Amino acid sequence: MAAAKDLTTSKQEFINCWGDMASHWGVSRTMAQIYALLFVSAEPLDTEQIMADLGISRGNANINLHKLLDWQIIRKVEVPETRRDFFEAEKDIWKLTERIIQERKSREIHPLTDSITQIQQSLQELPDGSTRQMTPEEAEFAQNLQRMQDFLRLFEQVSGIFLGLLRERKVDQLTSLLGLFTEMSGR
Amino acid sequence: MAAAKDLTTSKQEFINCWGDMASHWGVSRTMAQIYALLFVSAEPLDTEQIMADLGISRGNANINLHKLLDWQIIRKVEVPETRRDFFEAEKDIWKLTERIIQERKSREIHPLTDSITQIQQSLQELPDGSTRQMTPEEAEFAQNLQRMQDFLRLFEQVSGIFLGLLRERKVDQLTSLLGLFTEMSGR
DNA sequence: CCGAATTTTCAATTTGAATTGAAAACCGCC
DNA sequence: GGCGGTTTTCAATTCAAATTGAAAATTCGG
Numbered sequence: 001m002a003a004a005k006d007l008t009t010s011k012q013e014f015i016n017c018w019g020d021m022a023s024h025w026g027v028s029r030t031m032a033q034i035y036a037l038l039f040v041s042a043e044p045l046d047t048e049q050i051m052a053d054l055g056i057s058r059g060n061a062n063i064n065l066h067k068l069l070d071w072q073i074i075r076k077v078e079v080p081e082t083r084r085d086f087f088e089a090e091k092d093i094w095k096l097t098e099r100i101i102q103e104r105k106s107r108e109i110h111p112l113t114d115s116i117t118q119i120q121q122s123l124q125e126l127p128d129g130s131t132r133q134m135t136p137e138e139a140e141f142a143q144n145l146q147r148m149q150d151f152l153r154l155f156e157q158v159s160g161i162f163l164g165l166l167r168e169r170k171v172d173q174l175t176s177l178l179g180l181f182t183e184m185s186g187r
Numbered sequence: 188m189a190a191a192k193d194l195t196t197s198k199q200e201f202i203n204c205w206g207d208m209a210s211h212w213g214v215s216r217t218m219a220q221i222y223a224l225l226f227v228s229a230e231p232l233d234t235e236q237i238m239a240d241l242g243i244s245r246g247n248a249n250i251n252l253h254k255l256l257d258w259q260i261i262r263k264v265e266v267p268e269t270r271r272d273f274f275e276a277e278k279d280i281w282k283l284t285e286r287i288i289q290e291r292k293s294r295e296i297h298p299l300t301d302s303i304t305q306i307q308q309s310l311q312e313l314p315d316g317s318t319r320q321m322t323p324e325e326a327e328f329a330q331n332l333q334r335m336q337d338f339l340r341l342f343e344q345v346s347g348i349f350l351g352l353l354r355e356r357k358v359d360q361l362t363s364l365l366g367l368f369t370e371m372s373g374r
Numbered sequence: 375c376c377g378a379a380t381t382t383t384c385a386a387t388t389t390g391a392a393t394t395g396a397a398a399a400c401c402g403c404c
Numbered sequence: 405g406g407c408g409g410t411t412t413t414c415a416a417t418t419c420a421a422a423t424t425g426a427a428a429a430t431t432c433g434g
Contacts, residue, residue, distance in 0.1 A: 021298075024295050147280050246425065
């Protein structure tokens with residue numbers, strides 16, 4: 001909230017807009033703002049600087065810097081002449097995308113498929129391990145669960161391919177393939 | 188919170204797991220739970236039923252039912268013999284996906300590109316409309332913004348194609364194209 | 375037009391997540 | 405070992421968003 005002394009208005013706007021968007025995607029505002037701040041900064045910043053620019057507490061800065069490190073979308077950099085930690089953002093948007101997809105897959109998609117698998121099992125097995133009879137309604141539920149699993153598996157496949165292309169820097173190849181897609185879907 | 192009288196444990200688990208996931212994606216728990224409840228129900232349910240099964244208040248149920256209607260992932264259905272509204276979920280996961288992508292695009296991606304466009308303009312224009320000189324650092328910032336716009340535009344393109352395929356029920360075509368992708372990326 | 379059934383609204387409250395700030399731990403260096 | 409400088413921790417607090425519940429509005433059959 002507290003205004004940064006030396007950030008231009010444009011940068012401030014960017015930081016805010018990034019923060020707003022984050023809250024719609026279940027990411028804490030501060031985490032997004034720190035990323036945005038580092039993204040718009042030409043030089044790496046230390047904790048003091050970040051606290052001042054964003055008007056946040058030390059604890060808050062520390063926690064969210066760690067989350068961002070965890071996600072591997074910012075990194076620590078050594079700065080001679082000082083003992084402090086400095087941070088810089090991953091500015092390559094393709095790498096950023098890769099990291100975000102990767103993290104969300106392992107944090108949210110995988111637990112989901114795991115839970116569904118477990119529910120599927122408990123639907124068809126008794127606690128002792130023998131199979132049980134489902135009611136027709138349960139059977140329909142089981143079928144819907146399976147459809148969801150199939151979908152998630154396909155998503156896994158798509159994102160795997162996509163990540164592969166990103167990782168190998170085949171972005172231009174990707175875009176040209178998209179052209180192909182466009183052809184084939186007749187648009 | 189309050190236990191449903193007649194929901195099986197599996198269904199309860201599913202509803203919870205859906206609710207948990209939602210909170211990681213910036214969607215309210217209740218909204219997701221109502222969707223999940225309708226998804227696992229063979230028959231449409233009325234507000235009373237939903238309140239009872241989920242242990243939530245009338246106001247809460249009402250608001251979230253409307254959000255879901257807004258997203259077009261549930262619908263009202265007429266039930267003879269009664270004046271009440273009954274609701275059923277969109278159970279086709281492909282349509283569900285289409286709706287979610289569509290909604291998130293217009294609610295979150297478009298506002299983001301709009302904001303960035305505006306920031307880009309304010310970077311290069313003076314309030315009176317004449318162009319202004321950027322510092323080298325601003326120029327770099329402007330370049331990064333442009334990269335982000337390009338990315339968002341590509342995302343727009345990809346999701347457009349994807350939605351087109353989904354809408355035309357060309358899911359099998361989609362999966363076979365994915366096979367092609369896999370070939371080409373050599374995995 | 376009335377009244378029962380149903381839905382909608384909204385000010386007040388609750389809840390859970392984010393944030394603070396100060397104390398504790400850490401870390402290299404003299 | 406002890407002393408700045410720095411990071412980490414965590415109980416207490418704040419804050420925004422979700423939720424409640426009762427009152428008001430709506431809708432419809434008679």
